[in-house]
Amino acid sequence: MTTPAPAPFGTRLRAAMDARGPLCVGIDPHPSLLADWGLGDDVAGLERFTRTVVDALAGRVAVLKPQSAFFERFGSRGIAVLERAVADARAAGALVLMDAKRGDIGSTMAAYASAYLDPAGPLFSDAVTVSPYLGFGSLRPALDAARAAGAGVFALALTSNPEGAEVQHAVRPDGTTVAASVLTALKAENAAEAAEGRLGSYGAVVGATLGGTAHRLGADLAIDGPLLAPGIGAQGATPADLPAVFGAAVRNVVPSVSRGVLRHGPDAASLVAAASRMADEVRAVAE
Numbered sequence: 422m423t424t425p426a427p428a429p430f431g432t433r434l435r436a437a438m439d440a441r442g443p444l445c446v447g448i449d450p451h452p453s454l455l456a457d458w459g460l461g462d463d464v465a466g467l468e469r470f471t472r473t474v475v476d477a478l479a480g481r482v483a484v485l486k487p488q489s490a491f492f493e494r495f496g497s498r499g500i501a502v503l504e505r506a507v508a509d510a511r512a513a514g515a516l517v518l519m520d521a522k523r524g525d526i527g528s529t530m531a532a533y534a535s536a537y538l539d540p541a542g543p544l545f546s547d548a549v550t551v552s553p554y555l556g557f558g559s560l561r562p563a564l565d566a567a568r569a570a571g572a573g574v575f576a577l578a579l580t581s582n583p584e585g586a587e588v589q590h591a592v593r594p595d596g597t598t599v600a601a602s603v604l605t606a607l608k609a610e611n612a613a614e615a616a617e618g619r620l621g622s623y624g625a626v627v628g629a630t631l632g633g634t635a636h637r638l639g640a641d642l643a644i645d646g647p648l649l650a651p652g653i654g655a656q657g658a659t660p661a662d663l664p665a666v667f668g669a670a671v672r673n674v675v676p677s678v679s680r681g682v683l684r685h686g687p688d689a690a691s692l693v694a695a696a697s698r699m700a701d702e703v704r705a706v707a708e
């Protein structure tokens with residue numbers, strides 16, 4: 422007996438956004454946050470921090486986004502905490518976006534794809550962040566693995582940090598910017614799902630901090646897929662900034678906040694209250 426193919430990521434994401442609101446909360450166990458929570462900068466602190474966030478929020482928010490680096494810094498025991506977080510968050514109904522920002526030559530990209538996008542793997546996630554700056558085509562193994570698994574991919578297009586501009590705003594020989602070409606490539610990946618009236622599974626990362634940059638660059642955000650918008654909270658953007666950045670595409674935006682929610686811990690009720698305040702603010706601008 423064969424198991425039925427899972428619904429595509431974009432379809433599952435739209436359902437989660439409708440049911441829970443579109444917010445993504447990042448799990449970024451910075452050493453300074455561990456200290457603020459009264460925890461040690463060690464595996465026990467990492468585990469307590471992560472479990473608190475997952476227990477408080479995985480039953481409520483659409484997406485949880487663990488930042489892999491904060492787990493990798495503790496080696497194999499940190500990765501074990503990450504594995505458990507992914508499993509627990511998914512079991513509680515959150516979609517897990519693994520923030521690993523992987524990008525490599527195609528043959529190595531295939532190995533990254535099997536790390537995060539093979540349903541049999543211990544770190545299998547609903548989606549993963551990838552960097553297209555070795556050339557969008559180098560992402561092909563991840564795009565194909567995601568399609569096969571009903572998972573998703575978020576490619577960095579216009580990142581929230583000011584340094585991103587030197588690469589992403591660069592103009593190609595055909596007159597388009599590098600960022601615009603990434604968005605165009607994602608739109609092509611989403612074509613089949615869009616033709617069925619569904620949200621695509623191939624997303625772009627576009628910082629909430631960017632103001633009218635995408636518009637100025639002539640970058641088309643109507644990629645028929647989700648737009649992850651980090652930069653809210655600690656990096657200075659607010660939900661009120663989203664319409665200016667995204668225009669009509671705001672309906673497909675998944676605003677992402679890490680420290681802006683996490684700084685309210687370790688009290689679970691305070692974490693929940695912070696996330697729901699943020700979700701209300703987002704809903705007010707996205708509808």
Ligand SMILES: O=C(O)c1cc(=O)[nH]c(=O)n1[C@@H]1O[C@H](COP(=O)(O)O)[C@@H](O)[C@H]1O
Nearest residue numbers: 447488550580581626651655656678679680
């Ligand atoms: O892909 C990301 O998530 C990402 C892309 C980007 O352009 N900017 C950005 O800040 N991020 C991530 O989003 C999170 C932002 O954290 P806070 O600034 O604490 O909300 C971090 O995990 C970043 O690595």
